Amino acid sequence: SQTIHQWPATLVQPVGSPLSLECTVEGTSNPNLYWYRQAAGRGLQLLFYSVGIGQISSEVPQNLSASRPQDRQFILSSKKLLLSDSGFYLCAWSPGPGETQYFGPGTRLLVL
Amino acid sequence: SQELEQSPQSLIVQEGKNLTINCTSSKTLYGLYWYKQKYGEGLIFLMMLQKGGEEKSHEKITAKLDEKKQQSSLHITASQPSHAGIYLCGALTSDSGTYKYIFGTGTRLKVLA
Numbered sequence: 723s724q725t726i727h728q729w730p731a732t733l734v735q736p737v738g739s740p741l742s743l744e745c746t747v748e749g750t751s752n753p754n755l756y757w758y759r760q761a762a763g764r765g766l767q768l769l770f771y772s773v774g775i776g777q778i779s780s781e782v783p784q785n786l787s788a789s790r791p792q793d794r795q796f797i798l799s800s801k802k803l804l805l806s807d808s809g810f811y812l813c814a815w816s817p818g819p820g821e822t823q824y825f826g827p828g829t830r831l832l833v834l
Numbered sequence: 835s836q837e838l839e840q841s842p843q844s845l846i847v848q849e850g851k852n853l854t855i856n857c858t859s860s861k862t863l864y865g866l867y868w869y870k871q872k873y874g875e876g877l878i879f880l881m882m883l884q885k886g887g888e889e890k891s892h893e894k895i896t897a898k899l900d901e902k903k904q905q906s907s908l909h910i911t912a913s914q915p916s917h918a919g920i921y922l923c924g925a926l927t928s929d930s931g932t933y934k935y936i937f938g939t940g941t942r943l944k945v946l947a
Binding site (some may be wrong): 728747756763764765766768797810812814819820822824826827828832 | 836838864867869873875876877878879882922924926927935937938940941
């Protein structure tokens, strides 16, 4: 069966520091991968999605970037964190475009 | 305004009571997904509906997609404390021929023992 992992679970970082959040999927190949940010009362905001290695689409302009160095690995990064980057980050995968998305456990990021 | 509206935003029920959560879209839905989330955790997939009029059940949770495929309801029968959490609906819509996933803001459910 397929599983999705996110690391770390919680992160506290100072403003201006770099960020790297990791998402890995097991038990499937060539998944579509997604990064979301969840803000209280505002639902899920799609940040990036990827249909294959090295293929990244950005949904909103922001201080973050994403990379997919391996088929089942998706990384969310920032060179310099802002206070507004605080939030709950969720990674998801789907077998293909337009199919059910399955979510990871999330990473809570607090920027101070 | 939200493309996917959920109601109510929050709900407190006594254990054993039935409840319904609604999810309404301003666009035609090509797929409707229900998820459950506990605070600070990821989304657990409950079920997916695609066809107008479709109804699916998982234990004591039933979801329906209306005929016009723009609204779904999630019904919990004889609620239990284990049903507490945040229920989110997600939808697959089309935007200029491209698939797009959208999500509601969630319904927070509390079940009193």
